[in-house]
Amino acid sequence: xxxxxxxxxxxxRLFGTLHDHDAPPSSQNKQYAQRIGVLLLSFGQQPRSWVGxxxxxxxxxLHARGYPTFRFDMPGLGDSxxxxxxxxxxxxxxxxxxxxERPLLALCEDLVRRFSLKGLIIGGFCGGAVxxxxxxxxxxxxxLGLVLLEPEMALVRAGSSAATAASxxxxxxxxxxxxxxxxxxxxSPGSWRRLFTAKVDFxxxxxxxxxxxxxxxxxxxxxxxxxxxxNHRLLASWHLARKRRLPTLVLSVGSANRSxxxxxxxxxxxxxxxxxxxxxxxxxxxxxxxxxxxxxxxxGKHFENWVAENFPQ
Amino acid sequence: MKNSSxxxxxxxxxxxxxxxxxxxxxxxxxQLYYVLHPTILPLRARVLLAGPFASERPHRxxxxxxxxxxxxxHGFEVMRFDYRGVGESTGRFEDFGFCAWLDDLRYCAxxxxxxxxxxxxVIHGLGMGALLGDRLFAQGVGNALLAWLPPKxxxxxxxxxxxxxxxxxFILPSSERKTRDQFIADMENGExxxxxxxxxxxxLWSEAAEFVFGENTCTDTSGAGQRLRHVGELxxxxxxxxxxxxPNPLRAPGGGQTMRLVNPDxxxxxxxxxxxxxxxxxxxGAN
Numbered sequence: 001x002x003x004x005x006x007x008x009x010x011x012x013r014l015f016g017t018l019h020d021h022d023a024p025p026s027s028q029n030k031q032y033a034q035r036i037g038v039l040l041l042s043f044g045q046q047p048r049s050w051v052g053x054x055x056x057x058x059x060x061x062l063h064a065r066g067y068p069t070f071r072f073d074m075p076g077l078g079d080s081x082x083x084x085x086x087x088x089x090x091x092x093x094x095x096x097x098x099x100x101e102r103p104l105l106a107l108c109e110d111l112v113r114r115f116s117l118k119g120l121i122i123g124g125f126c127g128g129a130v131x132x133x134x135x136x137x138x139x140x141x142x143x144l145g146l147v148l149l150e151p152e153m154a155l156v157r158a159g160s161s162a163a164t165a166a167s168x169x170x171x172x173x174x175x176x177x178x179x180x181x182x183x184x185x186x187x188s189p190g191s192w193r194r195l196f197t198a199k200v201d202f203x204x205x206x207x208x209x210x211x212x213x214x215x216x217x218x219x220x221x222x223x224x225x226x227x228x229x230x231n232h233r234l235l236a237s238w239h240l241a242r243k244r245r246l247p248t249l250v251l252s253v254g255s256a257n258r259s260x261x262x263x264x265x266x267x268x269x270x271x272x273x274x275x276x277x278x279x280x281x282x283x284x285x286x287x288x289x290x291x292x293x294x295x296x297x298x299x300g301k302h303f304e305n306w307v308a309e310n311f312p313q
Numbered sequence: 314m315k316n317s318s319x320x321x322x323x324x325x326x327x328x329x330x331x332x333x334x335x336x337x338x339x340x341x342x343x344q345l346y347y348v349l350h351p352t353i354l355p356l357r358a359r360v361l362l363a364g365p366f367a368s369e370r371p372h373r374x375x376x377x378x379x380x381x382x383x384x385x386x387h388g389f390e391v392m393r394f395d396y397r398g399v400g401e402s403t404g405r406f407e408d409f410g411f412c413a414w415l416d417d418l419r420y421c422a423x424x425x426x427x428x429x430x431x432x433x434x435v436i437h438g439l440g441m442g443a444l445l446g447d448r449l450f451a452q453g454v455g456n457a458l459l460a461w462l463p464p465k466x467x468x469x470x471x472x473x474x475x476x477x478x479x480x481x482x483f484i485l486p487s488s489e490r491k492t493r494d495q496f497i498a499d500m501e502n503g504e505x506x507x508x509x510x511x512x513x514x515x516x517l518w519s520e521a522a523e524f525v526f527g528e529n530t531c532t533d534t535s536g537a538g539q540r541l542r543h544v545g546e547l548x549x550x551x552x553x554x555x556x557x558x559x560p561n562p563l564r565a566p567g568g569g570q571t572m573r574l575v576n577p578d579x580x581x582x583x584x585x586x587x588x589x590x591x592x593x594x595x596x597x598g599a600n
Contacts, residue, residue, distance in 0.1 A: 002344055002403055004335035015335055015348075017401055045575050047374045049400045052510020053367075056401065076576075078374060079348055081330040081382075087572040285487050291510035292481040293488065 001063075005070070007114075010106035015079035016072035017048065017056070019063035036144060036311045037117045038062050038069040039108065041100070041128030043150075044092055047078035050125060052291040054299065058123070061304045066313060067121075070111060074100045074131075092156045095127040096231055101134040108135070112142050121307060123147035126288070133237040136246060145247040145277075145310060147303055150288055153265040154229040182208055224266050235265060247277035249306040251299055253290065254282030277310060329353055329385045337402075340420050346401035347394035347421065350385035357388040358433040358594055359425050361455070363418050363442030367399045367406060368474050368509040369557075373439065375576060376554045383583050389590075390432070392425050399511075407505065407512040410520040411445070411467050418445045422454050433597055435459060435590065439555060441470055443544075444524050450542060451529035457541040457593045459586070460526070462556040467521035471513070472497070478508045541593045550574075551582035 005016040040055050042048050048071040049056040059069040074095075075082030085091050108120050119142045124132035129151035135143055181204070185191035194200060211228065226235070241248055252258055252269055259282070262269040272279040281302050286295035332351045337344040362381060365373050381391045396414040398406035418436075426434055433456040438446030443463035450458035464470040475493040482488035491499075496506050500518040507513070552558040554577055561574060 002337065002346075002401070004337060004346065004401070006333075006335060013331060017346075045375060046371045047400070049371070051371045053400060053406070054510055057510075079333070079335060079378065081333070084375070084576050086574065086576050086578070088575040089572045091575050285485055287481055287484055289510070292507065293485055294507075296507075296510045 005072075007107070007110060009110055010103050012075040012103055013081055014072050014075070014103065014107060015048075016070055017059070018068060018070050019056075019059040020068040034116065034118045035066075035068060036119055036121065036313055037111060037115065038067050038121045038123060038307065039111065040069065040071045041074070041104070041122070041124035041131055042071070042078070043124070043126030043128050044095065045077060045084075045088060048073045051289045052296060054289075054291060054296055055125070057296060058300050058303050061300045062307060065304055065308055067307060067311075068115060068117070072107060074103060089156050092127060096130055096152060096155050096234070098131070098134045098233070100131040101137075104131050104135050105138050105140065108140065108142050119144040121145040121147060121311065123149070123303065124151075125149040125290075126152055130231070130234055133234055133241065136237045136241045136244070139244075143246070145249075145307075146241060147249045147251070147306070149251045149290060149299065150253065151234075151250065153231055153234060153262070153267070154227065155231045157229070179208070226266065227264055230265060238267075242273075242276055242278060245276040245278075247310045248279070249302070250278075250280040251290070251302055252280070252282055253286055253288060254284040258282075279306060330382060333385075338420065338424060340397070340417065343397050344403040345394060345397060345417055345420065347392055348381070350381045350391040350393075352385045352388050352390050354386075354388040356390055356430065356432050358435055358456075358590070359390045359392070359428070360384050360435045360437055361418070361422055361425055361446075362391060362393040363436060363438040363446045364393060364395070365440035365442055366470060366474060367396070367511050368477055369440055370395075370400055372557065373555055376579060377439065379576070379579065380583065383587075387587060389435075390425075390428075392421060394421050405512075407514050407517075410514075410517045411441075411524050412520050414441075415445045415448055418442075418449050419452075419454065422449065433457070433594065435593070437461070438463070440464065441467070444470070444526055447526055447542075448524065448529065450540070455540070456597055457590075458543065459589070460542075460544045461547060462552065462558070463526045463544060465526055467524035468518075471518065471521055474508060478506065481509075539596065541596060543589055543593070545586055545589070548581055548585075550577055551579055554579060 001020060001022045003018040003020065005018055007014050007016065040048070040059060042050050042055055055071055059071055062069040073080040076084035085094065111117065112120060121144055122132040122135060124130070126149070129148035132146055132148060133151065136146070252262065254270070259269045268280070270280055270282045283290060283295050283298050285293035290296065290299050329350065329352060332353070333348060335346070335348045337346055362377065364370060364377060377393065381393055384391045394417065395402040396409070396417050398404040398409040422434065422436065435457045436446040436450055436455040437459040438444065439461045440463070443460035444467055446458055447460060447463065449455065464473070472493060475496055478496060479493065482490065497518065500506055500513055500515050503515050505512045505514055547555065549559060549562040553562055554574060563574065563577070
């Protein structure tokens, strides 16, 4: 049973969906009171059912296990009214900097009060995982656990002016991309031609050499150098969640590239720590959307099993 | 729109966005999700938006909602919905096909036409929605049909969307390497083919053969009170935004990696379509 919700939260009107039994979810009904709910946040610009309806399929599974599950569109996305930027990268940048943090916290408080819940497990995909992690900073007792699908640890660079951004190239100076580009350029005749005709991309080479030098220097000092684009506040939230032993499930793509990506931020993909109720599962043979190769089913199973194990009700 | 409280003592008028309402209709034991965009202006007509195919839905959602709000801001009451098995509506995707989705469209059209006061009904379809709208319009439902980016047929639509399967399989090292025709042969043999999280079935493929755009056209293009059918010509920006057609038209030649569009200014497309709607309503003597 699904129910459409429209709530006025922190100055925004948010549209959402509740997957629950057809019963009055009020404090008058003892049977339904003090349950643990799950709130799912979509990734980036996608509506709350997520690409391939992964979000709604996870919510159906959790509902079948007895967990009231909510999915909401953040301001300006999906059905929720609100302004969003013209360019995708600007929207992502805003989300990665915590644009949805305040509405999320207010939403959690409202849902817990309105539906007499004990607390909420926050599940988010990509940018939604970032918002979920930021919510940890509030140290709210209402947030009982996290499920992070494909969390993004990097910031996106976007031009400040929408007008210039339409025609200006986006600067991509992620260290990992630079390294990959370096190997591509080594094999590119055009790149060698530019080198010998003095049409060298100095910015690229400077960035690569600078980052490599800092990395070398840091390895000499045995300290970890994070990539330029690291979302430090997010990383701090990650460590805070671990320090607080907040039960957390991370689901990420099990590919060499994705593992390399997370290791660059000092994380250990696929390594769990049962003592702190932290589990990291890598889903093999799939893409970032986590749909193909049977991932839609696998993600749903891991999600519902983890919730049922850690929050039995 | 950003919600900001008014500092003065003027009475607050409800904005159309704050009057939007989401709910469910019951159809064959499933829940059909819809959003109604009422208008605060004198009602000119009702518009039923028939959205695109499941795998296109998330990528067209933002401009589609913006279009609904634009219509509501110009005196139209708008209804949009999710087909059964897709998005917010319940049901398993694999249990439905084009015929069921046509039933959904008809169900919504009936529901919208029962609202008062009476007003002309415009069916506006995008992609697959245009195919379904075309069929429903040919059956005598609605006063006008507007189609954006209609595929030639449902089979052409599915064939095109199979590119997503090919692209994903190309990325994944252990995936099967098959052509689109081989996947279609699999479906014809009763196998399920997963495309972007949705299970395509023999039913989906076989029903697709019955849907060809313009096959049952009943076009009346002149005279007052006549039913009008129109295929909208979208500019490059609108075609890119609503259908993923062509590269980003705002990309400057040689400009390197350009940022992608999520909420571009579609006023040119919106205004030209509004002009057609105004003309259509005048022709029908409904304005």
